Amino acid sequence: MEPVQLAIIYYSSTGTIHTLARAAVEGAEKAGATVRLRKVFETAPAAAVSARPEWDQHLKDTADIAEASHDDVDWADAVLFGTPTRFGNPASQLRAFIDTTGPLWFRGKLADKVYSAFTSSNTPHGGQESTLLALMNTFCHWGGIIVPPGYTDPVQFQAGNPYGTSHVVGDGPPGEVVLQAARHQARRVVDIAARLKAGGLCRSPGAERRSSSLRNVQKE
Numbered sequence: 001m002e003p004v005q006l007a008i009i010y011y012s013s014t015g016t017i018h019t020l021a022r023a024a025v026e027g028a029e030k031a032g033a034t035v036r037l038r039k040v041f042e043t044a045p046a047a048a049v050s051a052r053p054e055w056d057q058h059l060k061d062t063a064d065i066a067e068a069s070h071d072d073v074d075w076a077d078a079v080l081f082g083t084p085t086r087f088g089n090p091a092s093q094l095r096a097f098i099d100t101t102g103p104l105w106f107r108g109k110l111a112d113k114v115y116s117a118f119t120s121s122n123t124p125h126g127g128q129e130s131t132l133l134a135l136m137n138t139f140c141h142w143g144g145i146i147v148p149p150g151y152t153d154p155v156q157f158q159a160g161n162p163y164g165t166s167h168v169v170g171d172g173p174p175g176e177v178v179l180q181a182a183r184h185q186a187r188r189v190v191d192i193a194a195r196l197k198a199g200g201l202c203r204s205p206g207a208e209r210r211s212s213s214l215r216n217v218q219k220e
Contacts, residue, residue, distance in 0.1 A: 004033040004193045004202075006186070007072045010082030011040045011093040014054045016120045017082045018062060019174050020165060020182045024080055024118070027183030031190040036075070038068035040097040068097055070104055077202040078114035078147075078193040080186060081135055084169075085119055088127030089134050098138060111143030112201055114193040118165035118182060128166040136163075145201075147192045149185040156181065 006028050012018035021037060028035045039062060042049070049055050073079055083090040090098075104110050117135045121128050132148075139146050150162045159165065159181035167178045174182075196202045 001194070001198055004031075004190045004197060005036075005075055005077045006033045006080060006190060006193070007036045007038060007068075007076035007078075008080045008082065008186075009038045009040065009068045009072065009094075009097070011084070011091045012062075012082070013044075013058065013084065013091075014052070015058045015061075016167060016169050016174060017084055017118070018058070020118050020120070020167065020178070021082050023174075023179040023182035024082070024165075024186035027186035028080075028190050030183075031187040032194075033078075033186075033190040036072050037065060038072050039065045040068050040093050043093050043096055070101060073101060073104060074109050076113060077197055078116075078189050080189055081115070081117040083117070083119055083131065083135075085121040085127040085131040088130040090119075090131055105142060112196075113142075113144055114147050114189055114196065114202070115139040115142070115144040116147050116149075116164060116185060116189045118185060120167040120169050122169050124168050124170075126168070128161060129163050132161075132163040132166070145192070145196065147189050149181065149188055152188060153184045155184055 008021050008024050010017050010021045025035050025037050042059060049059060083094040086092065101110060117132050119128050119131045136146055148163050149156055151157060155177060158177045165178065165182040165185050167174045193202055
């Protein structure tokens, strides 16, 4: 069987989510996956970015990372999304990308893939779980297979978030426990996707039937 194809698509303003995404890449590649690391397009005004030196610097530091496209999602057997919390929801930059995927959804290209997510917030109760659950709402609409980390590894009893890896930025940069949690989450996503792919579910030919059904509904 061909390796699992994993797209890690994230938004990071000052680097925390980028750090978790890098750890996820490590975990996924060790699990045998082919990985595409992609950032989403920065939609914030230049004045807002330049007002925070660390934000401006992070944009420069990650200039070599390709921006996410529909092709990356279509290509993937599994997609792992990363975003900071914004008032208990995903960052608007990530949502803007997700909200453009309607054409893929209409053609049945988002169904039967594995999805998972990770996040960060400034404070311990800054909306981490609600942000991850909000993304899961989208995965349900896509007909995706949601794979959370749960408590499936000893590190999860230290990291503590069964919905997805999360970090409190106010505590400083991500430490080894959080990085290990991100690696574990990515490995778990790859493992489940590999089992589904072996059974013929990921990238199912049923996508064309769903697309045809949607077109028929539109005509009725």
